[in-house]
Amino acid sequence: MVLGGYGNFGARICRALAGNDNIELIVTGRDGHRASDFAGSLRGSARGLTLDMLSSGFAQVLKANQIDLVIHTAGPFQAQDYAVAQACVQAAVHYIDLADGRRFVCDFPQTLGAAFEGVGRVAISGASTVPALSSAVVDDLSAGWQSVDTLDICIAPAQTAPRGVATLGAVLSYCGSPIQVWQGGRWQTQIGWAAPQRVAFQRLRPRLGAPCDIPDLELFPKHYLVRERVTFRAALEVGLGQQAFAALAWLRQVGLLKKPSSLASILNAAAKLFDPFGSELGGMVVRVSGKDGTGERVKRAWHLAADNDHGPEIPCMAAILLARRLAAGEPMTHGAYACMSMIKLVDFAPEFAKWGMLTDMVEEGLSHGSPQF
Numbered sequence: 001m002v003l004g005g006y007g008n009f010g011a012r013i014c015r016a017l018a019g020n021d022n023i024e025l026i027v028t029g030r031d032g033h034r035a036s037d038f039a040g041s042l043r044g045s046a047r048g049l050t051l052d053m054l055s056s057g058f059a060q061v062l063k064a065n066q067i068d069l070v071i072h073t074a075g076p077f078q079a080q081d082y083a084v085a086q087a088c089v090q091a092a093v094h095y096i097d098l099a100d101g102r103r104f105v106c107d108f109p110q111t112l113g114a115a116f117e118g119v120g121r122v123a124i125s126g127a128s129t130v131p132a133l134s135s136a137v138v139d140d141l142s143a144g145w146q147s148v149d150t151l152d153i154c155i156a157p158a159q160t161a162p163r164g165v166a167t168l169g170a171v172l173s174y175c176g177s178p179i180q181v182w183q184g185g186r187w188q189t190q191i192g193w194a195a196p197q198r199v200a201f202q203r204l205r206p207r208l209g210a211p212c213d214i215p216d217l218e219l220f221p222k223h224y225l226v227r228e229r230v231t232f233r234a235a236l237e238v239g240l241g242q243q244a245f246a247a248l249a250w251l252r253q254v255g256l257l258k259k260p261s262s263l264a265s266i267l268n269a270a271a272k273l274f275d276p277f278g279s280e281l282g283g284m285v286v287r288v289s290g291k292d293g294t295g296e297r298v299k300r301a302w303h304l305a306a307d308n309d310h311g312p313e314i315p316c317m318a319a320i321l322l323a324r325r326l327a328a329g330e331p332m333t334h335g336a337y338a339c340m341s342m343i344k345l346v347d348f349a350p351e352f353a354k355w356g357m358l359t360d361m362v363e364e365g366l367s368h369g370s371p372q373f
Helices: 010-017 032-040 058-064 083-090 102-106 108-118 129-141 165-172 216-223 239-253 260-277 311-327 345-354
Strands: 026-029 047-050 069-072 094-097 122-125 147-156 178-183 186-191 197-199 207-211 229-234 282-291 297-306 335-338 358-363
Touching: 010 026, 010 032, 010 311, 026 032, 032 047, 058 083, 069 083, 069 311, 083 094, 083 108, 083 122, 094 311, 102 108, 102 216, 108 122, 108 335, 129 147, 129 216, 129 282, 129 297, 129 311, 129 345, 147 207, 165 260, 178 216, 207 239, 216 229, 239 260, 282 311, 297 311, 311 345, 345 358
Parallel strands: 026 047, 069 094, 094 122, 122 335, 147 229
Antiparallel strands: 147 282, 178 186, 178 229, 197 207, 207 229, 282 297, 297 358
């Protein structure tokens, strides 16, 4: 069962899973007609279902429909609790979500681990670009290393890629707010979407990138024993748009704008005005420095370029891969987990190829670029 199955990300996951002989697919949403119409357009025997995932009877719906796995795509997750996952516990159902909310993902294992282990099911949070893909990249770049010193990540969406009010509201929720980051070997504060810096890409023009609050900032310092810093930035294609976000961050800091997310609808509509100045090309870069297996100091980067507005396929890939594993009967240790180092980078390769996405591994050397990027 895919929650939000006809939405921006849910529809992509449904298309990828439809027609799989091991999967009986149910598309859900509050609009049953849309769910049924979309299900009818898919391969195989998918069906639609009217569903309010927050209703008190959700667990009973799961049992009645004999659901094995719920894929939760109905974000944003920044303001959600674990009601959906707890219903999955009640119904003894596997659970996967696309959450990128820092607290939602980071607190997920401790909050729900014992419950899912008790019912013999697996629950995975953050099966999306972060931390699922980002950790797969770091694992690959630093394989065999003695230590990791710095870890810098930047996502660069295409200007014309599909966007939504909910997603924009989520990223604006921490615009101008303090973010705890691992910097200089200790926890320090940065301001969300403030102080954009230049980020270089292999197949994209350089862009300005600003700090965003994601699970990786909290999970990676401990997971990879990072000595110096972990950063994450988002880089909009049109520089004026990036500067506008920085201005909103400043307004919030000085007390003139208490809730930037309240402007999500207006900004989502206004963003279309910048489309003629952008393109269909987006991407991602992950840079890691440290000591390799011989003790030599090295710096490596992995770049991804996604053209033709295919960028929104990337956040869906981890959930698709994990769902296929479960459907094929691959054993997974029961419990609740943040989706970190659960998928290898090589497993993403067929998905990248399907959408014509290009990747590059680059040995950059420690003198490359600015102090961070």
